[in-house]
Each structure stands twice: as C-alpha cells, then as structure tokens.
Amino acid sequence: MTDERAPDQDALIDRILHLWRADAETLPSEPRLAELTGASRNSVREALIRLEERGYVHRTQGARTSPNRRLPGVGRRIDEQFDHSLSIRAAGYEPTLEVVAADRFALAPDGARYDDLPDGTEVLRTRKMWRVDGAPYALAEDLVPLARDVELDPRRPVFDLAETANGIRVAWETMWIDAIRLDAKRAKILDAETGTPVIEMTYCGYGADDRIGYWSREVQLPAPAGLRNALIRRVRS
Template sequence: MRVPEQDPVIDRLLALWSESDRTLPSEPRLAELTGASRASVREALIRLEERGYVHRTQGARTTPNRRLPAVGRRIDEQFDHSLSITGAGYTPHLALVSSERVVLAPSATRFDDLADGTTVLRTVKVWSVDGAPYALAEDLVPVSSAAELDPRSPVFDLAEAANGVQVAWETLWVDAVALDEERAAALGAPAAIPVIEMTYCGYGADDRVGYWSREVQLAAPVGLRNALIRRVHRA
C-alpha cells in the first residue's frame, strides 16, 4: 500500500518524533531544528496530528503518539501489502492468481459501480507471509488504452498506467462475510469460514475512478493486524 506523500519538513519532524519519548520541542525550536519557517512547521504538525502521529493541546507542547508503532497495518493509509509485510519483519510473497482484460456485464456478483461495457484489467492476487497465505485482492482497473501493463504492480500504479488517474482518495466499505469456495481455494483455507471483506474505490482529485478492489484477509500475524487511527473530538 502507498506511503502518503511527504515533504522535507514532515520527514524531519518524523525523525524527531521517533526520538522523542515525552513531548516535542516548541514550534520555534522545531523551526530551528528543521531549518523551516514556523508557518511550515505549524502546517506539518497539523498534518501529522491528522495522521495520528501527535496530539496538540492549546497552551501545551506537542505530545507524540507512542502507541502508533505497534498498531500494525493502518487501513486509513494506503500501503502495498508487500511493504507492510516487510515492515512487520516478515518475508512477503505475491502470487498472481489470474489477470485478464474483460468487458463488464450486468451481474449479481459485481462489487463496483462502473458502467456496463467498461473494459477493465481484472487481477486476482494473493500475498503470503513467511509462506502462509494472508490476503487476497480482486482488482478492477478501467483500461483506456492498449498499453502493456504489469499486473503484478500495486493497484494504484496500475490505475495511473491504465487510465491516467493519480488516485488521491479511497472510499472503504467493511463487511463480515463467509469465505466463498473460489477465494478459499486460492488462499488454501476452508470455505465458509468468517472473514473480513474490504471493498475499496480509488479515485482521483477530479473524481474519476482509478480502480475498484475487493479484498479478504485471513487471521493476521503479529504486526499486521488492521488498525484505524482517528482523532477524538469532544463536545
């Protein structure tokens, strides 16, 4: 999954964040340490707070979120599974189960809202962790040209190559489902076991759809459990 775009100020603040055990220095001191203006530091701190890295209180210093490194895989940020698995200290393996260009037709099993007749690259991929199957994703990427595509690429890279959409947002739906026989076979798991299914729509700043994706995961090893970091607003 994709690492959020960084700027140099955020990179420097994250380095300080990783070294701090209590509070970060004041904004003027952070400006000195990073070589940035106070306005740039303030904007970077706002963005880091939105991502859950720090908590800021008016009149007090900025406190780092010490629990963040232990949360595992963040579903509020987009990373390729191979990067997440490697980052958790495991060996990843990606298996391309299938890849084909298809024209979408009406079907009760469709999980996308693309128009009937849309040509898409449909891929099914399975990621393994130290040899044990972990996650399966079915991606539908609209194709606007005959360009050669590498189906093993991350879905957001495929979208940019296939239809020119630089994905800026994802909408995510989460359901508890019984694992169907087709996906169970690909994962080497028993059919009908309960799993979490996540359906994503990735789209650009201009609202064009770059991809639809449907994913299921088996029980995650330590360090790969899904976590959502969100701010709490009190009345």
C-alpha cells in the same frame, strides 16, 4: 482528502516523523523544529496540523507537542494508503506476492459484480495473493479501467496501475468492511476451508475530479500480530 502538498512539504513531514520516532517525551518547539528542518515556522505549523490529523501527535495550546507513543504497535493503518508487501515487511515478516490471474476484458452485466463502472468498460482485472512467512494471508481482485494502450505489470500496487492505465492519481479511497464466510473459489486459492470466517474489504479509489481509478475487493485470513487492521481517530472531550 485530496493531497495538494508540495514535495518539500512531504519531505518536511518525513523529517518531523523521524524526530517523532526518537526517544523523547515531546517534540521540539515550532521554532526549534524550523531550525532543525530548515523550514519556515508556517510550514512547520502546517506539517504539525497534518500530523495531528493523522494521529501521530497531540497538540495543546501553550504546551509542547506530544508524540502518540502507542501508534507504532497498533498494526496496519487502514486510514492510510498501504501496500501489502511493504506492510508485511514492516511488521517483521517475509512477504510473498503471487499473481493468480491477470486479464483484460469488457465488463458485462452480472449480479455478482461489486463495482459501479458502466457496462462495457474495458478493464484490467488482477487477482493477487500475499503470503506472510509462506502462509496465505490476503487475496485481492482489482478492476482498473483502461484508458491507455500501455503495458502494465500486474504485480504493481493498484494505485500505481490506475495512474498508468487511466491517468488518475487517486486522491480518495472509500472502503466498506464486511464479515463473511469464504466462498469455495477463493478458499481454494487461499488453501482454506470453504466457509471460513474472513474479513472482506471493498475499495473504490477515485481522483479529485471524481473519476474512478479502480475498484478492489479483498479478503483476509486472521492476521498475525503486527498486521491487524487499525484505525486511528481523534477524540474530543
């Protein structure tokens, strides 16, 4: 979903999240939240709607807003933007990022391609591996179309690279998830056995105008506790 919130709305959501993490059964009322945050009641109401959509709170008409107490322990949320290094550290582990390769070239017809970019598109391709407490965890290949002649740090998250390389502030990300067996090339990088069962995730990040900011393909070895991929969704009775 395109995020058109003003920076002050983002800050308001962060302040409410701080209260959400406090040890309380319910959040304060809307008037009290407005008083605590210095925001208008309309702004608070809009922030609570966004937080309910994201699964942080449950709102019932005529009752107080209840925090989702199970959320902190579910692992990494794949329905929200994330950076591996930050996710790993937040889960209590030490992250290590290794840039395996980074090159620029023009895409050519190839049956093994996972993107739908036009042939001939100039891209930055990066291959990056993350370790968790020194153990291989995830390997990602990113394709970022190049529309600007700029220096790019391949260590940066792919959504940052896209904004610098082609000016697209990614608003949406579509993801496909497959269970596969690890091929020999990626198995070697991950120090794993060829044929090891892994999760493969393919992403397409694009802007509000549908222009593509990047394509990514990632494989993950079995995740340690706290890094399991989780999706939070609301259920209506």
